[in-house]
Amino acid sequence: MAADRAGRLWRRLWRRPPAAVGAVVVLFFLGLAVGAPWIATSDPQRSDYGKIRKAPTAANPFGTDDLGRDNFSRVVWGTRISMQAGVFSILLAIAIGVPAGLVAGYRSGGLVDQLIMRLTDAWLAFPFLILAIGLVTIMGASLTNATVAIGLAATPTYIRLTRGLVLSTREEDYVQAARALGAGGPRTILRHILPNIVSALLVQATVSIPGAIIAEAILSFLGLGVQPPTPSWGTMLNTAQQFLETAPWMAWWPGLAIFSLTLSFNLAGDGLRDLLDPRDY
C-alpha cells in the first residue's frame, strides 16, 4: 500500500514538470554525494604543482585550483559536505523544535508554553546568519559545529510552526473524539495530532534544507565552517575570490553547484507543497 501511495505521488509529481525536474536533480546530487569515491576518482586533496590554476581540459573538466588540485573532484566531494550540513542541521532543528512545539501547542497558554514561546521569540530575534556566526564563535569553527549552529538557528521556526499546527489540529473533531474516549496527553499528541501535521513539517524541511546548505557555504566562505584542505563549496569560493581575474573557473563550478542544488530543492519543495495541500484533493 505504501508503494501504491508512493506511485500515486510520483504520478502527480510528474504532472508538475518543474517539481519533477527539481526532485530528479536533488536525487542526482544525492547520488554524487554517495558515489563520490567512484565518480571523482582523482584525490580531491592531492596537489600537483605542475598544474596550478589551469583552465578546464579533458583531464580536469572544471580546471584546477591554486594548489593544482582537480576542481571537478573537489566539487563532487563538496556535495557530501553540503548535503551532510544541510540535512543534519535541519534534522537537529526538527529533533528539538517539533517536541518543544508539540508540548507548547498542547499546553497552550500554560506556564511551559509561555516559557517556550518567549524563548523562541528571543531566539528568532537573532538574524539566522548572525546567530549561526555567534554560535560558531562560541563552539569553534568546524563542519560539525557549523552544522549544529545552523540547526540551532533554524530550531525556533520549527517550534513556531509545530505549535501553530497543533493549535489548529487540537480542535478537530477526531482529536476531541480521541480525548473523549480517554486518550491521555502523550497518546493524543503522538497518535492523533502528530500524524496529521507531518506533511506540513515535511514541506518546511524541504524549504529549510536549501537555506541550511547556503548557510553552511556562507560560514565556510567566511572561514567559520569547514576548514581546508577538506573540499567544500564555500571554502572553494573563498579561495576563488582571490583569483577572480586569472582563474574565473574556480568560482563558476562550486557556485553553480550550490545554485542548482538549492534551486532544485526549492522546486521540489514547491511541488511537494502543492501535492500535500489538502485543498488540492
Place this chain on the structure above:
Amino acid sequence: MLDFLVRRVAISVVTLLVISLIVFTGVRMIPGDPARVMGGTDADAAGLAEIRQKYGLDAPIPVQYLRWLGLAMRGDLGESIRTRESVVWTVARKLPITMELAGLSLLIALAIAIPAGVFSAVRRNTVWDFLVNAASLCGLSVPSFWLGLMLILLLSVRLHWLPASGFVPPWEDLGANLRRMLMPAFVLGAGLAAVLMRQTRNSMIEILSADYIRTAWSKGLAGRAVIFRHAFRNGLIPVVTILGLQTGALMGGAVVTEQIFVVPGFGRLIVESVFTRDYPLVQGVVLITASTYVLVNLLVDLSYSLLNPRIRIGGGTGGG
C-alpha cells in the same frame, strides 16, 4: 487600540530581556576564563586580577548580569579588546554605512518586486507570470556571495563598468559612493526582491478575487483604478509584514555582501570581531542586531493599524 499597543510593547520588552540573557550566557559559555579571554594570551596573573576587578568578574553571576544589563541600558557596552574604543562608538561609526547599503538594497528590491508582483498577479497564468515566478525562484535560490562574485567578474573584471570593491563616503563624492554601492546593494536586494515579489503576487491574487473588487469592476471602473486604488493598498499589508521579518535577513546578508565588496560596515565589523576574538565587540554587536530586529518588528506591527483600520479596532483579541 491602546490595549493592543501596551500588549505588543510588553511582549517586546520581555523578548529584549530574554535576548540580553541569551547574549550574556552565550559569552560566558565561551570555554576558558573570561578575564583571560578579555586580557588576551599575554596577560599575567596581576593583569588578570586587575581585569577581574575592573569588570566585576569576581561577583556572583546574577550580580554580574544585572550590572552588565544596567550599563547596557545606559548605552555602555564596554570597550573593544583590540582597539580599546567603546563598543557603542565603534558600532555608531560603522552602522551608517550598512544603513546606506540596506536602504539602497531595499529601494532596489521594492522597485523590482512591487511592479513585477502586481504585473504577474494581473496577468496570472500567462508567460509573463511564469517568467516572474521563475526569476523569483532563482533569486531565492542563488547564494548571494556567488552572485556577488559573478557580478564582479562580469561588470568589473570583464567590462570595467563598476569598481569591484571599496567604499567612498557619500559626503566626499556621492557619484563614486553610489558606483561602489550599486553592486553590493543589488546583491543584497536580490533575495529580498524575490521574497517580496512572491508575497506581492500572492496577496494581489487573493485581493483581486475579493467581492469588493468584483463590485469595483462591475461598476465599470477602469482597470488601473481598480488595481491601484482598491486592490493595491490592501495587498500591501502582508508585504509590509514580510518586510519587517526580512530585516534580519538583510542584516545577515550585509555580513556576506560587505565581506565580498570590502565595504567597511557593520557586517564586516561582525566578522572581524569574530576573527580577532574581540568578545565584548561580538557581544555588543549581536545584542544591538537582535534589539534592532525586535524594534523594527514592533514598528511594523504598529504600522499595520495605519494601513488597516480593522486591526486598530479588533487588535486586542489576537492570540499570542
